[in-house]
Amino acid sequence: MHPATSPTAGPPAEPHHRTPVPRRRFLRGVLATAVAVPLMFGAAACGDDSAGDDGQVKLSVFWWGGEARAKLTEDALALYTKKHPNVTFEKTWQANQGYFDKLATLTAGGNPPDLFQIDDNYLAEYAGRSTVLDLKSYQDSGKLDVSKFPKSLLEYGVVDGKLAGVASGENTQGLVYNKTLLSKNGLPEPTTGQSWEEHIAWAEQVAKKAKVPGTQDPSADYKAFWVWLRQQGKDLYAGKDLGFTAEDVTKWFTLWKGARDRGATPTPDVIHEGNASDVTKQLVVTGKAATSWVWVNQMPDLKKNTKDELGVVAYPGDPSAQWARASMYWSVFKGSKHRDTAVDVINFLANDPEAVALLGTDRGLPSNMDLRATVSQTVTDPAMKQSIQVETELAQKFGQSPQVPIKGHSKVKSELVKAAENVQYQRATPEQAAEQFLAACRSAIA
CATH class of the missing domain: 3.40.190.10 (Periplasmic binding protein-like II)
Structure with missing residues (x-):
């Protein structure tokens, strides 16, 4: 993400501070x-x-x-x-x-x-x-x-x-897609309210006709996983604990394994590229997928990195799972x-x-x-x-906000990437990766 619009990114250099601070570790956390x-x-x-x-x-x-x-x-x-x-x-x-x-x-x-x-x-x-x-x-x-x-x-x-x-x-989650690519190939644009299965079927159609994978695989993206959980009546967190089970994670990983098997997503190496938070590496602007899963306020910075026209809609499923x-x-x-x-x-x-x-x-x-x-x-x-x-x-469609993420959230996000990529590279089955992910999450929030 670009530092001017991103909730998480910043420039490479660090300006001066008002007082010198002794260099110490995070005081052991x-x-x-x-x-x-x-x-x-x-x-x-x-x-x-x-x-x-x-x-x-x-x-x-x-x-x-x-x-x-x-x-x-x-x-x-x-x-x-x-x-x-x-x-x-x-x-x-x-x-x-x-x-x-x-x-x-x-x-x-x-x-x-x-x-x-x-x-x-x-x-x-x-x-x-x-x-x-x-x-x-x-x-x-x-x-x-x-x-x-x-x-x-x-x-x-x-x-x-x-x-x-x-x-x-x-801010809120946004599915950004390449309008120019779709128009050139006579393909329909995605719309808010499409189910996850409909989105994957659409992405498979794009891959076959445009010869570009229809969608980045978001199985490592906590934003997408979180929205999907809320649409299943679950949540990322519940009080001081996790709001999901290993079975939920298995279903999520299995959904995207099926999408990869159908050719709707890129190969694991390209998916790994798209998992980077750098806006310049999002697959929708590098031309390696027709869609990327981002924050809506990234649109201006994404546009700077492509000559193609971009569109943005909500994540698939019921949009009331998203929030402000x-x-x-x-x-x-x-x-x-x-x-x-x-x-x-x-x-x-x-x-x-x-x-x-x-x-x-x-x-x-x-x-x-x-x-x-x-x-x-x-x-x-x-x-x-x-x-x-x-x-x-x-x-107008936002639902009730979830609770603010609990301590260990950053680790949970990084562990999801690790688990999802283990499935993508066939180092683990969805079931195995889900169990490993759950154990890592419990350790992170302990």
Whole structure:
């Protein structure tokens, strides 16, 4: 994914930081952090906002992204200072790589940011360690206005009944397809609502007529697996446990083994290429498959990598299994001495018309639906217009959001890739790979 629009990616180089941080390991992971945070900062969480003798507040803010995101964010924060002259910011940003190691080190080492960006890989983990402030009381008092947010987008920031993060933008899953290829070969376009079996049959038809595999094999893609599970009445997680069984995984792997056997997907080596998160390697733009399974907000960056016209629809099956996913969140450190101000900054970034216009669609579609409509009218990039249109249409079909992923989610995602590729390369049967995957998942979330 491109850093300017991606919830996970960033540029290769890491800019300077506001303070040098000793290079240490992840303090052997979250255990040291879990111990350090409550002991060092628990008392501070009970105090009110405090300013200096001159009434000035300096708020530290930390986020990941590229230079484009940095410029937009800095402009929005400067606008806040213009409207609130007593508040200034210590701004730190870096590439996604190493961001969460740095955040954990800062938090455990006594130098946490007041306000920071986080994603759904880590939100539940930080909330579980009481590192982030519960924003529910601010919501209830009206100091944090989320009344214009889609319900499922707001709920996707709730962990154990606490509002742990506020979505800085919305995204959802999208099946991107090569319209030019289909038109050239007189083939129909995929449509929202087609079943998984219909999608595979369509992909087989594309492969036979266009001589290009109809679809990337998404058996290693947790986004596709998650949507498919929800359509079966299951989920990726249930409380602190997994929401699926080995039998579910076996069915999923078997579905795509059948698709490969029919020639609807590429060969394992090409599938492996497409499993890379780099947008330039998605098979729909390299010409090695007619479709790729991505996030809707990747459309502009995909378009930059192909001359062909692209289309996007929901993942197969009932679209109500999809939801308004937070592309990323803003969270406040629980021990911040300036947490009231930090919350007000979140409220400003979400609801101030000028700030939202400045930020545009960099972090996904604006969470405030009224302002999203305004911003969408100013977008000139055809691919982004397409993204907004599709996501706006899907928003009418979104179902209830799932719970925020639990600790170990990143490992679960990587283990799915490993298990799926074991089946693709015939190193394991679907049943064997499913059992191995389940065991690895249980270890990851323990």
